[in-house]
Amino acid sequence: MGMAEKRISVVCPWCSVGCRFYIVNVNGYPKKIEFDYDHDIRNHGKLCPKGVAAFQHLRHPDRLKKPLKRVGERGEGKFKEISWEEAIKEIAQKLSEIKEKYGSEALAFLGSERCSIEENYVLQKLARALGTNNIEYVCRMCQSTAVAGKGMVLGHPGLTNPFEDILKAKVIVLWGYNPAATNPVFFGQYIEKAILDNNATLIVVDPRKTKTAKYADIHLQPYPGTDLAIALAMLNVIITEELYDKDFVAERAEGLEELAKTVEKYTPEWAEKVSGVPAELIRKAAITFATAGTAALLTNEGVNQHANGTRTVMAITEMMVLCGYFGKEGVMSGAIPGAHNGMGAGLMGIGPHELPGRFPLHAEEHKRRIEEAWGFKIPEKPGITYVEMIDAILEGKLKALYVMGTNPAKALPNLKKAEEAFKNIEFLVVQDIFLTETAKYADIVLPAAAWFEKDGTAISFERRVQRSFKAADAPGEAKPDWEILVMLAKELGFGEYFNYSDADDILREINRIIPPLAGATPERLKKNLKGCMIPCPDENTEVPRLFVQGFLTPNGKAQLIPVEYKEPGEVPDEEYPFWLTNYRFVGHFHTGTMSHRSKSLSKRWPEEYIEINENDAKRLGIKDGDLVRVETRRAALVLRAKVTPHIREGVVAAPWHWDFNYLTTDVLDEYAKMPELKTAACRISKVEG
Ligand code: SF4
Structure with missing residues (x-):
């Protein structure tokens, strides 16, 4: 029987960048991946480690074959x-x-x-x-706070501009978002390129010094779940120092007066006490952001997955509105869904x-x-x-x-x-x-x-x-x-x-x-194959930029709703003194149903571990590679310690693709019913013997 070889164009099944490539199959059996350089597609032939491994799980022996x-x-x-x-x-x-x-x-x-x-x-x-x-x-457990928060302020949660616009942004803020690990092709093709070719300033907000944060000009390292304090203090600086776009706000927003009154008390000095980030750094980030002329501000799970997530999204989105970063080239606002079809x-x-x-x-x-x-x-x-x-x-x-x-x-x-x-x-x-x-x-x-x-x-x-x-x-x-x-x-x-x-x-x-x-x-x-950008109301139309004319709120104006500070669902105390958070590996995906069954990925990223600051480790007698018991009010896990300077003292972090969620609390955000997946209080001790 002859070998029928076919080359089929597919969309990557992992993250939401939407990379395309070809699968070559022989008589229906997937044989190899081929890069797609031919079309005007978003990844221009590039793939990350997950993309390259994208069909390995298909023929895993554990595939279900019968009801x-x-x-x-x-x-x-x-x-x-x-x-x-x-x-x-x-x-x-x-x-x-x-x-x-x-x-x-x-x-x-x-x-x-x-x-x-x-x-x-x-x-x-x-x-x-x-x-x-x-x-x-x-x-509900990754984006719902972004949908709710952006919905209330702008009337729509979607990414506002095409990827290319980021190449023209003078400042890029990545908040609770580590695209070098979670959306690598987007990071390399657009963010890294904007930094190298357009000299864009990069501001990163993340409790860990991530691979993305290593590129940052300004890195704010808050305690997990206190991002809201930083956003409110940045609003405070932008308003009190009159750095906002007065014409844009007068024409296209409402509620400035009430918002100004609310954030008056949220000074950078106040935010330093709550988040642990120096007031001067918060002030510098606010001024850099507001005076750039063009800005992209992208958020992800580090902002979303909190019981105060909707408030944080609202405050961050209001910073974009105040600075008039909507409806033109070189700007971008968006919350990034985790999976290829999340949106x-x-x-x-x-x-x-x-x-x-x-x-x-x-x-x-x-x-x-x-x-x-x-x-x-x-x-x-x-x-x-x-x-x-x-x-x-x-x-x-x-x-x-x-x-x-x-x-x-x-x-x-x-x-x-x-x-x-x-x-x-x-x-x-x-x-x-x-x-x-x-x-x-x-x-x-x-x-x-x-x-x-x-x-x-x-x-x-x-x-x-x-x-x-x-x-x-x-x-x-x-x-x-x-x-x-x-x-x-x-x-x-x-x-x-x-x-x-x-x-x-x-x-x-x-x-x-x-x-x-x-x-x-x-x-x-x-x-x-490049598809079309929604809204696409007829076969000849697509909308590359949102909010060019007005916002999608009932009266077309952005709503600057006053936001008050609220603590994360659980904070450290004497019994559970450490902040616990989690993160994603470049080579794994969500709960691992596919990635744990992909040979090259599970070999390179075989197990979870817990990152602990070198000073904390010394104090507790923990060395790199030791087994430690991580305990919250709900459960305990034994994980290998990774001692590092890249996480701040008092905070520990583990990847979530394995058993992390035994540790988390189910306190919910009051607007979106998002659980507090990113912050918990824990204690840690070395497992002896
Ligand atoms: Fe797939 Fe995302 Fe990697 Fe692109 S960046 S190859 S869509 S996992």
């Missing part, structure tokens, strides 16, 4: 293989029974930033067909308070329009958020959870509590590519096709919609997530609403339902 049914105790991981027919029948029957007995609110669904927009769209539609708005995804999944209505298009659930006009197109009613009552689902399970209110391509048993905060919930839930279904930590608790496990094994659309953090194409055959009986959902919808009696035969059918419905995506048609995305 499974639990035979042992929950969490034991004992299953027997069953047929698709049996699996789908059993799921439909159990969901219907639970709905009948306890009502639709006893059901909940989790979508995935690792799946396509088409698949997330179908999942939320299925949840609503079953009568519930209990539909969530992991954005896309959210736009599909995977949220308990949102309709497709991110319209609020109570936006009657859109609700009616969507109901008419779907042919059934959308439930009235808002659903519950991700972490609240755990409490609802433990309280006996939530009986069934359907999980698509995500791993809450490793991603949730305070994992012991989450595990208790998964042990006690009445019915759990997981569809994924591996038997994840969550799947081990499931009643039914469904084998899904991986990203490269199906056609699908993703939206990068640049707001760029791109198509990825099937480049390999799925193993065994694994199926694309959308296909599994359609099978289930039909079994539940919703066949008429889910009449799709491929991803194009679903995308065409999305084009009709979500106006900013009307022009991102299958035809356009197949013809133009």
Whole structure:
């Protein structure tokens, strides 16, 4: 038999930069990666270590190949293989029974930033067909504070400008964001280039001296979760020293007076006491930022994942507004989603308070329009958020959870509590590519096709919609997530609403339902691999720069809402004297479902460790490589110590891709319900012997 070799263009399945490359397959079996220099794509042929390793997990021996049914105790991981027919029948029957007995609110669904927009769209539609708005995804635990904070100030959370604009910025602020590790191709192609070619000044705010911070002209190293103090003090300097753009603020913002009154007390000297960052350095950062003329300010999990995250995002965004850094070339404001389709999944209505298009659930006009197109009613009552689902399970209110391509048993905060919930839930279904930590608790496990094994659309953090194409055959009986959902919808009696035969059918419905995506048609995305930047209201249009005319608030003006300081959810005390935080490795991704099963990545980054300042280590008798016990009020882990000058005294930090979340608290942000994942109080001691 002849060897049929094919070269297929794909979007990288890891981070949200949206790099493209080719997979070369032989008879459906992925053979190698080829760099794509041909198109006007964002990575210009470059890939990071994860990109180069992007298909290694596809043929891992642990891939799920048949539907499974639990035979042992929950969490034991004992299953027997069953047929698709049996699996789908059993799921439909159990969901219907639970709905009948306890009502639709006893059901909940989790979508995935690792799946396509088409698949997330179908999942939320299925949840609503079953009568519930209990539909969530992991954005709640990485981006929700940015969505809420930017939404309140600007009316839109997206990155404002195309990547190229950063090359013209005179100052770049990276706040709680380490792109040299998390978005390396973006860092090298745009940020490093802006520093080298345009002499841009780099300001970094991060408790660790990260790889990114090593490039910084000004590095502010706050205690974890005290970024809000620095942002308020920078606002104080910008306002009291009248460094703001008076014309811009007069014309395009409102609320300056109230904001000025509120931040009067938040001087750099006050912020020094709270954050540990010298007042003079805060003042210097504020003046450098405000007087640059053009600026890019990008934030990430270091800002977002806190119980005061929304307030911090608001204060930081207000700094951008005051300085008039919107609506022109050479500026950029944005919060960076972690995963390749983080932004896309959210736009599909995977949220308990949102309709497709991110319209609020109570936006009657859109609700009616969507109901008419779907042919059934959308439930009235808002659903519950991700972490609240755990409490609802433990309280006996939530009986069934359907999980698509995500791993809450490793991603949730305070994992012991989450595990208790998964042990006690009445019915759990997981569809994924591996038997994840969550799947081990499931009643039914469904084998899904991986990203490269199906056609699908993703939206990068640049707001760029791109198509990825099937480049390999799925193993065994694994199926694309959308296909599994359609099978289930039909079994539940919703066949008429889910009449799709491929991803194009679903995308065409999305084009009709979500106006900013009307022009991102299958035809356009197949013809133009660079894709288009949303909003793209028709096939010939895209919007490279947001807020050129006005903001997307009801009156078109940015809202300078007064923000008061609030401590992080947990701070050190006598019993737990250290600040504990976490970070991401360049070679791993989220809970490691894919990266821990990629040979080159797990070999180079095999285990977690804890960074500890050299003076703290000396005081506690800890040497580099010693085992230390890290203990919070919730759990303890034993990790190897990495003694370093690159973290400030009193703070310890570990990568989160392994068991970190056993340590974290589940205190929530009051606006976005984001858990306090980035800051906890801990004590550490050397493990003797
Ligand atoms: Fe993939 Fe992100 Fe690396 Fe690009 S930077 S190759 S999108 S992981």
